[in-house]
Amino acid sequence: MSLVTGRGPLSKDPAGWFTPPLPADVVFVEPHPRRVQAVRGGAVVIDTERALLVHRAGRPLQFAFPPDAIADLPHEPVPEAPGHVHVPWDAVDVWIEEGRTLVHYPPNPYHRVDCRPSARALRVTVEGTTLVDTSETTVVFETALAPVLYVHPSHVRTDLLRRSDTSSYCNYKGYATYWSAVIGDAVVDDVAWSYDDPLPETLPIKGYFAFDAGRADVVAELPGI
Known part of the structure; x- marks a missing residue:
């Protein structure tokens, strides 16, 4: 589109x-x-x-x-x-x-979808707790859309994430799995998403996480921002 x-x-x-x-x-x-x-x-x-x-x-x-x-x-x-x-x-x-x-x-x-290894910084905080703080990221450039930073799960507090029932499908990336953050008694729904079995165009972000800036405090070093 x-x-x-x-x-x-x-x-x-x-x-x-x-x-x-x-x-x-x-x-x-x-x-x-x-x-x-x-x-x-x-x-x-x-x-x-x-x-x-x-x-x-x-x-x-x-x-x-x-x-x-x-x-x-x-x-x-x-x-x-x-x-x-x-x-x-x-x-x-x-x-x-x-x-x-x-x-x-x-x-x-x-x-077109391009997944490029990057040193762009990403910091994600939910309910005062830091889930991500790294400059080892992958930036995804997708035609007509804003670039998005993805991060390997080794740089994510996955112990604070819980798989949700939400899913979506993209004809260019495949099925997305969504994750909710559980911080103490607080639950923030669908704060992140990942692709467990992405289409060939996006294999470099298989299993990586991206975060919703509308649901978390996301500070991302992105082109033009």
């Missing part, structure tokens, strides 16, 4: 600018030469390499398909891509791209 969300170039708050400026309602449509499949009721109902990607400012990335590729699925025309239609994401049970199951939206070919 990098072009149209976060600080992406087609988002409502781009990090840079176009000269001359683009129209506010500009839409970018491109061929997507990857195998896209959809499964409903255990049967494959879409299996094509003829999908398009439709990028609209402020909206999730969408697939558009030739009508003959979607069987009898519900659909609507895509004005910016004549001869193609959009199938609602929840019209099928599972979406798959080149063998990888997708969640929420198609992955963006312009999205």
Whole structure:
């Protein structure tokens, strides 16, 4: 979703600018030469390499398909891509791209995740107790998003963390596990997250922790901060 969300170039708050400026309602449509499949009721109902990607400012990335590729699925025309239609994401049970199951939206070919070893400092305090204080970190640069520092568990007071029931999924990093801090009688929910089995793009942060600055006192030495 990098072009149209976060600080992406087609988002409502781009990090840079176009000269001359683009129209506010500009839409970018491109061929997507990857195998896209959809499964409903255990049967494959879409299996094509003829999908398009439709990028609209402020909206999730969408697939558009030739009508003959979607069987009898519900659909609507895509004005910016004549001869193609959009199938609602929840019209099928599972979406798959080149063998990888997708969640929420198609992955963006312009999205990039870089995990770089760093000497940037990270200090995390919860309820007056220090959970992290190190300059041995990994900085994750993810297209259109603010950089995030991750830290190896050997630098974390893991004895004060408890796995929570919360989880989330990222098409670029995989399933995230969340952790609550338990400081005496105080419990701060979902103060940290980690990836136990990350996708290949983010293997360098496997098992590492990142912390939510909205739930903990996080002092991070980050680019531009």
